[in-house]
Amino acid sequence: MHFSHRKKNEVLEFFTSFIPGATEMYMGFMKSGFSLMLVFFTVLIIPTLISLPTLFMIFALLVWFFSFFHARNLISCPDEEFDKQEDKFIWEELFPTLTLNKHVLTWSGAFFILMGLDAILNSAGEDGYFGDYYNDTATNILGAIMVIILGVYLIRQAKKHVKK
Numbered sequence: 001m002h003f004s005h006r007k008k009n010e011v012l013e014f015f016t017s018f019i020p021g022a023t024e025m026y027m028g029f030m031k032s033g034f035s036l037m038l039v040f041f042t043v044l045i046i047p048t049l050i051s052l053p054t055l056f057m058i059f060a061l062l063v064w065f066f067s068f069f070h071a072r073n074l075i076s077c078p079d080e081e082f083d084k085q086e087d088k089f090i091w092e093e094l095f096p097t098l099t100l101n102k103h104v105l106t107w108s109g110a111f112f113i114l115m116g117l118d119a120i121l122n123s124a125g126e127d128g129y130f131g132d133y134y135n136d137t138a139t140n141i142l143g144a145i146m147v148i149i150l151g152v153y154l155i156r157q158a159k160k161h162v163k164k
Contacts, residue, residue, distance in 0.1 A: 013075050020067035024074065028087070035089040036067045046147060105158035112151030119144035 008026065016022035020040035025033030040063045047056040074085070119140055 010075070013071070017068055017071035017075070020064055023071035027074065029074075029085070031087045031089050032093065035091065036063075036070070039063055039090060040067060046143070102158040105154045109151040109154030109158065112147050112154065114151075116144040116146075116148035116151065119147070 012026065013023055016026050019037075021033035021035070021037030023033070024030075024036060027033075040060060043063050044057070044060040047060075070090075074082070077085070122140075
């Protein structure tokens with residue numbers, strides 16, 4: 001599916017800039033918009049699901065500010081510069097040299113698995129590595145299981161990179 005990239009209604013572009021990724025998607029930059037939206041909601045939801053301290057919610061705020069100003073800069077681009085914009089995932093734009101190689105995937109997966117296990121240990125009444133920040137609820141355990149599944153998925157993707 002190909003989306004054309006173009007500026008549209010300025011009023012709608014302004015209002016959609018308050019929703020991370022929405023302006024980019026509205027303008028036809030689907031990879032950029034979707035990845036911004038995905039990062040924002042992931043950073044917002046995961047700490048909530050496993051009851052990480054409120055301090056971790058600052059990352060969601062930082063992603064929101066980045067998204068807002070990314071959209072505003074895209075809207076205000078001169079037409080000739082706008083036409084040169086490529087639709088990339090946001091991490092490709094921010095970290096052009098970062099490749100999701102087997103090491104990055106493995107370490108990320110291990111981190112998520114450890115965070116999930118720590119949340120389960122805390123829910124069971126033992127102090128995990130990150131302290132006693134978790135509530136004793138089924139939602140936390142479900143969130144922890146989802147984080148562990150994400151970690152296992154990343155490690156499996158790393159093994160696929162090795163086979164290539």
